[in-house]
Amino acid sequence: MTESPRPRPATLKDIATAVGVDISTASKVVNGGGISVRPETRKAILDEAARLNYRPHALARNLRTRRTGAIGVLLPDLTNPIYAATIRGAVRRAEELGYVTLVAEAQDDAASASIYSKLVAERRIDGFIIAVAAKRDLIAAIDAQPVPHVFVNRRASIGRSVTVDDEAAARLAARTLIEAGHKRLGFIGDSDEMDTARRRRAGFFGEARKAGLPDVVDAVEPYSRRGGFDACLKLLAAKPRPTGIFASNLLVGISALAAARSLGVRVPEDLSMVTLDFEDANYSAPPLTAIAMPLDEMGTLAVEELHAMIEGREPKDVVVDVAPTLISRASVAPPPKWPDSPADAGQ
């Protein structure tokens, strides 16, 4: 009788019958598709669509077009700030390109594989951005049901990857310590199986060697809060104790600092520390000098690469070409004078 509150969202059919055209005409008009219509018909359709606040039913459209308009992001740890920054870049770009983003945390290889398989099998997504390590189960899952995917912050044999220049970041960290006068350097990082750790280690050791300091103390521990704590303890127990260390991961930096403090080692008076940057580094005591990586760009580029793959274009490995930069805060100082650095710190 009257305009009752329409509970059901508008469909193309609603528009078409209201205007008095065929559904297909309405579809072509709202999509700007290849069809010729009189301006007034076009206007009528568009007006009606606006009036009804028409939004296409994603499922129906996707069923037909065989595209879901969704991309999945697989990551190992939601609380690790590096992913938060990356995701922000990725989500923004994805939205611009018309995708919805489905973020999933996978705590281990089996979980990664099962999430991947499920989402792909049910055809819920067009492609994956993968920030977890490509281990056995996941590799098998991808093999079994391949969809476009790009690894982010990780190189992998089975797909394209988008990474930042970890080597450059590590070299910059080394240079920072070396320029402050440190001769005995320490490195905290995960094992070389983790490719980010491998690249950072390579960069740091390489730069140290170039500066005539080949004896970097290496602490291999997982990239986790506990790992950083343990690693720092190890480093400080080394026989010639390092005076400057690079904690090559975000989480690890904070907990390494706590480990030093727990031993009564003062930062930066007794020990200088450089880590990778994130917001928390401002609110530690002391605030941590850190290397900022272009994480946002990494996320953005990952989406662009994935989009290219979904569109069938040729993908490529990309290293984000924004250089890491040093954020000087308060955790780096010249090394202490005592043990055995005679006059060379004078310069």
Place this chain on the structure above:
Amino acid sequence: MTESPRPRPATLKDIATAVGVDISTASKVVNGGGISVRPETRKAILDEAARLNYRPHALARNLRTRRTGAIGVLLPDLTNPIYAATIRGAVRRAEELGYVTLVAEAQDDAASASIYSKLVAERRIDGFIIAVAAKRDLIAAIDAQPVPHVFVNRRASIGRSVTVDDEAAARLAARTLIEAGHKRLGFIGDSDEMDTARRRRAGFFGEARKAGLPDVVDAVEPYSRRGGFDACLKLLAAKPRPTGIFASNLLVGISALAAARSLGVRVPEDLSMVTLDFEDANYSAPPLTAIAMPLDEMGTLAVEELHAMIEGREPKDVVVDVAPTLISRASVAPPPKWPDSPADAGQ
């Protein structure tokens, strides 16, 4: 000619033609639907489904059933560990109930509203778990296109909510400090507009009053790293400086600690601190004594409530009935003797 690699995932039709039955029969069998079939037919269908590794096409099914099998989670900050814990609980339970979870970060009210509107308009989800504040834009968006939704860790006038017992947690924090002998207490929390802050403040102040300590110093700053830092600075500048403080949020605890240290105030010798618990609290210096909240359960229950609403059952507000517990670490000690606490610390 030969079994060529089947690129296309199996459909019901594949199964049906292979077995020689109608699609609808196959559908009913794989869904365990109400139909009677001979055991051998059933077996044949199930076998074929297994052989082809059949998984229903989510979109097609959902188009028909008008359910998407997906729930959205809207949260303000991915890096805030409280949400990570909550999400883990939510995702696990959602999966058990057959939902896929779509996590979205909304940095402000406008973003919340636009994410909500988009996902709902495109009918991509069945319901929302909302962990952001219900402000103007979001409220308008929900009003315009209502779908089942539950607020988590937040009470809201426009929907059901699942919360933990923030008051009890705050009372426990107060008791911890009081039992250690503190007489001058401080509280760090967001403004009362944020309902979690309001409840925590009420609990803390109430317990203090009960113990004959009505003069709690209150520092109102946003729940953020910077907010915690600034708040702690304020508290330590108060005229009778508090000796025990409760930083009523996870992020805020860590940065308050850094602020104290930056002023040369030692924890716990000069200042005791209690905060809410998360992993990082183990790796600060000193490790922080904290109140653990049942966040995982909160996520779980939120999903259950949402599920109930989606199924059309009557929803209710729920407060998780697991009590907050104290995790004693190293940031609480008796107050220092000097300024003006005479003999009463002797006991």
Place this chain on the structure above:
DNA sequence: TCGAACTAGTCAATCGTTTGAGTGACGCCT
């Protein structure tokens, strides 16, 4: 004046599932 070309659309199939209604064959009871 015939046909080609254009205009402004319409038709119908299709994506993969679900689901209520229908149906042929058989057994059983009276």
Place this chain on the structure above:
DNA sequence: AGGCGTCACTCAAACGATTGACTAGTTCGA
């Protein structure tokens, strides 16, 4: 022998959108 009830299925219409093929009517060129 007729009728009723099961059994074991099949049929066909949805869900909402997309898209290539098709068409009725007009215009234009030769």
